[in-house]
Amino acid sequence: MQCSAEFRLDGTTHKTDPNAFKDHGYIVMESMPDDNAQWGLNNYVTIFIKRNTTILHQEDVTIDLFFDKYAKTNPDADPAPNWFYYWKKGDVIEDIDQFSYHEEPGKCGTTIGNTVYLCTCGADNNSYNYTLLNWYYHAYISTGADGVCNTKRFDTTDVQEIPQGHGRANVVCIRPGANGVLDSRNLGDDKICGNEIHTGNNGICQTERTGDDTWANGFYTKGMGLPNQICISAGTDGFLTSGDKPDGTRRVSVRDVWVPVLSINLSQNTRGIYTCATTMAHELKHKDLAQNHTPDADRDGLRDGLEGVAPYYFCPKRSDTYWINKADTKWSGYFSYGDNEMVARKHGIDNPKTVYDNMDWSEDGEQW
Ligand SMILES: [Ca+2]
Numbered sequence: 001m002q003c004s005a006e007f008r009l010d011g012t013t014h015k016t017d018p019n020a021f022k023d024h025g026y027i028v029m030e031s032m033p034d035d036n037a038q039w040g041l042n043n044y045v046t047i048f049i050k051r052n053t054t055i056l057h058q059e060d061v062t063i064d065l066f067f068d069k070y071a072k073t074n075p076d077a078d079p080a081p082n083w084f085y086y087w088k089k090g091d092v093i094e095d096i097d098q099f100s101y102h103e104e105p106g107k108c109g110t111t112i113g114n115t116v117y118l119c120t121c122g123a124d125n126n127s128y129n130y131t132l133l134n135w136y137y138h139a140y141i142s143t144g145a146d147g148v149c150n151t152k153r154f155d156t157t158d159v160q161e162i163p164q165g166h167g168r169a170n171v172v173c174i175r176p177g178a179n180g181v182l183d184s185r186n187l188g189d190d191k192i193c194g195n196e197i198h199t200g201n202n203g204i205c206q207t208e209r210t211g212d213d214t215w216a217n218g219f220y221t222k223g224m225g226l227p228n229q230i231c232i233s234a235g236t237d238g239f240l241t242s243g244d245k246p247d248g249t250r251r252v253s254v255r256d257v258w259v260p261v262l263s264i265n266l267s268q269n270t271r272g273i274y275t276c277a278t279t280m281a282h283e284l285k286h287k288d289l290a291q292n293h294t295p296d297a298d299r300d301g302l303r304d305g306l307e308g309v310a311p312y313y314f315c316p317k318r319s320d321t322y323w324i325n326k327a328d329t330k331w332s333g334y335f336s337y338g339d340n341e342m343v344a345r346k347h348g349i350d351n352p353k354t355v356y357d358n359m360d361w362s363e364d365g366e367q368w
């Protein structure tokens, strides 16, 4: 490419501090190339060194040219930033011709007709590392430290292992102590079995410990049950859905503990063109899923056949099985399609679009 450029000594636009930029300098170009291939190494450029409007020096030089990634200075008045404009023009990432640019982050990934949209963050650094819990698959509700089940099953596919208000029935709560004689007198439905007190059918130890009798099995006061027992389990469908309402409102008592058993890691660490390649694969996966999404009982955009199966075991009755909405607060909409989002993210991370990094002439890009 042959073009001319202005190197400003007085510029407030780009202050050139050789220590800050090492061997990099900024030039303001009179016109921008309309082709990605015109960026790069050994460009022949006429440089004018000016102070205000006075030309102090003019020289033809050969320099390596990179574009300002986020400026919107392309010659076609395309509203996209330079990264999108030049990467698309140069086919720098596989399938980028299927994308357009949208300024609003909320429109990222939107498909209109056959076109998918990328937005401002599509070429940023993207780094996160989440351990996400599956709150439904084989999850259970535990009585917690007080040993009393305070939650009532809501979904009839779940199993109430311990009735609400009860503890684990007929377990030892008091032993006779060193003298070998049971001093405590059983109260309520507690039973004396040999020289021990058992909780009885209601599973609550109602007896006051007396003399040198000792608490057994983690009991430490009357009125409690055997700690940390399963009080509601998932049942044969494999999913515990008594812990919350479909809108995410917690239903499990705050005195009980909701225990998930399956977790997955979701992590990404990409920059620039590689973020874009990952994001593109992700958004195209959303598009694929949308084209074949019925039947979809929980309306998360993931058809029933893709839920409830390995490796993610998404809950067919909940739209955000892993509560990605709470892990990633950048976009509140994940609550309504978190399962769909998980599939798209994993796909993007594992199968990014092919990148031709030898054609990435963005400032701070792969050739910088
Ligand atoms: Ca169930």
Ligand SMILES: [Ca+2]
Binding pocket: 188, 189, 190, 198, 199, 200, 201, 202, 203, 204, 205, 206
């Ligand atoms: Ca009892």
Ligand SMILES: [Ca+2]
Binding pocket: 296, 297, 298, 299, 300, 301, 302, 303, 304, 307, 316
């Ligand atoms: Ca679904």
Ligand SMILES: [Ca+2]
Binding pocket: 298, 300, 302, 307, 314, 315, 316, 317, 318, 319, 320, 321, 339
């Ligand atoms: Ca689901």
